[in-house]
Amino acid sequence: MNPKLYILCIEDEPEVLDAITRDLADFEAHFCLEACASAEEAKTLLNGLSDEDSRVAAILCDHVMPGQRGIELLIELTESDLPVLKHTRKILFTGQAGHEDTIEAINHGGIDHYLAKPWDPDKLVDIIREQLTTYVIQARLDPLPLLSFLNRERLTEYMRKHQPISDV
Amino acid sequence: MSELTERSEDECSGEGDLSQILGFIEAEPSLSQRIESLEAGESLLHEADSRKRLWLILQGTLRLNKTNAAGERLRLDELGPGEIVGILSYYTREKSFFGVEASTDSRIFSISWDSFDRLHTDHPHLHKLMEKRVRESFTRRYRRLVHLHLEMDRLNEALKHERSELRTTVEELEKTRERLVHREKLAVLGSVLPGIAHELNNPTASISRNADYLESILKATFVDASAGDAIERFWQAGVKAPLVGTTQQREQMSKIAEVDPATPRPLQRRLAVLPPELLENLLKTIKNETTVIRCLHSFEAGRFLHTLRSSAHRIERLVHSLKRYARTHNEAAAEVDLAVGLRDTLLILGSRLREIEVRYEPGRVPSVRANEDELNQIWTNLLTNAADAVGDDGVIEITLSTEARKTLSETKAGVLVEIADNGPGVAEALREKIFEPNYTTKGRGGNFGLGLGLGIARTIIERYGGTIHVEGNHPRGARFVVWLPQAS
Missing domain, CATH: 3.30.565.10 (Histidine kinase-like ATPase, C-terminal domain)
Structure with a gap:
């Protein structure tokens, strides 16, 4: 039995946050989508998750936000040892990040993907699907229930090579 | 370069010696025939010559040269009347260390090493005078060496100082250049901004206008006579009300899940952005899915219009600020x-x-x-x-x-x-x-x-x-x- 899987979206502009969650609504068949308006809110939510049999599969985070900025949050999360954050895929999502910020994100933030605004909804769904597939493989989850939902080819390939043993 | 010829206090006694020596030489035909003349620029000795002679300068000045590593000939010293040329080779028995040439028309007394050695027995007094000249020549040259060291040290210090000043200047120049480039960029930006602002205004205006047209059409579609008050309230809330915050949204999602656990999460999420009183209202009728969806659509249509309009308004304000920024300030x-x-x-x-x-x-x-x-x-x-x-x-x-x-x-x-x-x-x-x-x-x-x-x-x-x-x-x-x- 797989744990309860979450996708966290962090974005300070309500309209944009609403649009992202709408674009990702299809993933809710297997993942629980959580929308947060700030880094603080995301951290409170994550701390609330830590006791349960829950795992965060992916975090999609805006960079330019009041309070803690996206990269700072992702760095902090990368360094934290919350069990829910093991193997979590991190996607930085921004309309404005300088060159230096990008370098910092890649070097220290453990960012897995960098997505520029404005975004193409189909592309966003593709990217998240690939990242979730990678998560399922790295966290050694049971890929069977997710086969038709994520990247079938990669998951089948993985199943051929490994006997699924849970590592989360 | 500073003064090349430095005359020391023993000059006076040197002159006295020189006139004595001259008197001696002129009185002795075997010696006076060894007096030679040099024209200005004429070379007496090249570096590494082996002339085996000593020369006493009687009149004029001679220049000592030495070739450096780069093959350039450097002027090292000038010797005047009373000084002796060729001393170094005489004592070391090596080839000439310097090249020597006349810097002015000069007269010199030329004597071979052998004859000089014989002076001791042939002309003891002259020998004594000549030896004194040799000593004094050495002393002067040694003093000059010390002075040159001091001078070199001073120049090194000056050079160090100049180099650090130069470095500061280069840094300053780089900073200035960066500032100029930055200023130039801003100037270019300023000159294109009005154009960009204009180009942005047209699509923005079109978004606003189209939102207006859509509003009347959508409103007519949702809020028809048969729909009743409820739908209109949802429509109005969508057009006007701000979105509820994420925390409240989460609370409302769990409330919806409590009332009807079968509601799929995406639908929960969509419902959870409704203002609390409207959600309350809707939860009572949640069994009738068609009505729920219709109310929600009415709300969402209104809200999308609202977002469309407020986004267009945001662009307008931004364009307005950009135009102000780029404007030249010549208004009264x-x-x-x-x-x-x-x-x-x-x-x-x-x-x-x-x-x-x-x-x-x-x-x-x-x-x-x-x-x-x-x-x-x-x-x-x-x-x-x-x-x-x-x-x-x-x-x-x-x-x-x-x-x-x-x-x-x-x-x-x-x-x-x-x-x-x-x-x-x-x-x-x-x-x-x-x-x-x-x-x-x-x-x-x-x-x-x-x-x-x-x-x-x-x-x-x-x-x-x-x-x-x-x-x-x-x-x-x-x-x-x-x-x-x-x-x-």
Whole structure:
């Protein structure tokens, strides 16, 4: 039995946050989508998750936000040892990040993907699907229930090579 | 180079010796026939020659040369009357260390090593005099060596100093170049901004207009006569109401899940952005899915229109600010109400300042004479600086008051604008520096603010006879104080 899987979206502009969650609504068949308006809110939510049999599969985070900025949050999360954050895929999502910020994100933030605004909804769904597939493989989850939902080819390939043993 | 020929105090005795030697030589035909003449520029000895002779300079000067590693011939020393050439080779029995040539027409007394050695027995007195000349020649050259060392040391020091000055100059030049490039970029940006603003205005206007057209059509579609009040209320809420926050959304999602656990999460999420009273209303009818969806659609259609319109409005405001930023300031000064200008600026900066507590109680103050756009840009600059400076629990306080200022001859009534924040403040040492042109604490590149630099702010304010400075804000933060004379 797989744990309860979450996708966290962090974005300070309500309209944009609403649009992202709408674009990702299809993933809710297997993942629980959580929308947060700030880094603080995301951290409170994550701390609330830590006791349960829950795992965060992916975090999609805006960079330019009041309070803690996206990269700072992702760095902090990368360094934290919350069990829910093991193997979590991190996607930085921004309309404005300088060159230096990008370098910092890649070097220290453990960012897995960098997505520029404005975004193409189909592309966003593709990217998240690939990242979730990678998560399922790295966290050694049971890929069977997710086969038709994520990247079938990669998951089948993985199943051929490994006997699924849970590592989360 | 400094003086090449240094004459020491033994010159006088040297001259005395020389006239004695000369008298001796001239009286002795076997010696006087060894007196030779050299024309200026004529070479006596090349480096590494093996002439096995000594020469006593009777008249004129001779130059010592030495070839350096680069193959250039350096002038090392000049020898005058009474000095002896060829001493080094004589004592070391080596080939000539220097090259020697006449720098003026000269007369020299030439004597082979053998004859010189024989002087001891042949002419003991002359020998004694000549030996003294040799000693003195050495002494002078040694002294000169020491002087040269000292001189070299001085030159090295001077060189070191010059090099460090040069380095500073190069650094300065690089900085200046960077500033010029930056300024050039801003100038280019300024010149293309009006065009870009214009190009942006058209699609933005079209978004706004189309949203208006859609509104009447959508409203007619959803809120028809058969629909009843409920649908209209949802429509209205969508068009007007702000979205509920994420925390509240989460709470409402669990409430929905409690009432009807079968509701799929995406639908829960969509319902959870409804204003609480409408959601309450809808939860009662949740068994009738068609109605629920119809109400939700009505709400969402209205909300999308609202978002479309507010986004277009945001672009419009941005374009407006960009145009103001790019405008050249040649408009005439007029009587300006600072309270109105500050209010407008706060309006434009709305999104920049959300999350920050802005305390501003607009009072009535007399008008000042200035260009309103220029002043607004200064407020923009001061407020965005303050917004950048404060962290969590940021507070910006704006105060407007009157203050008379005395000059030597008169008392001037004026208006005081104070913008204080609770950020880290401005270090004492920087309180003047921040008003220098091109001073910035922000990173290079991407940071393109809408305001002007503090340097330009000061220039503008001083042009209107006012002042701007910064002080500490108790207990922490910075307080920018602008004073402008009241319009007469």
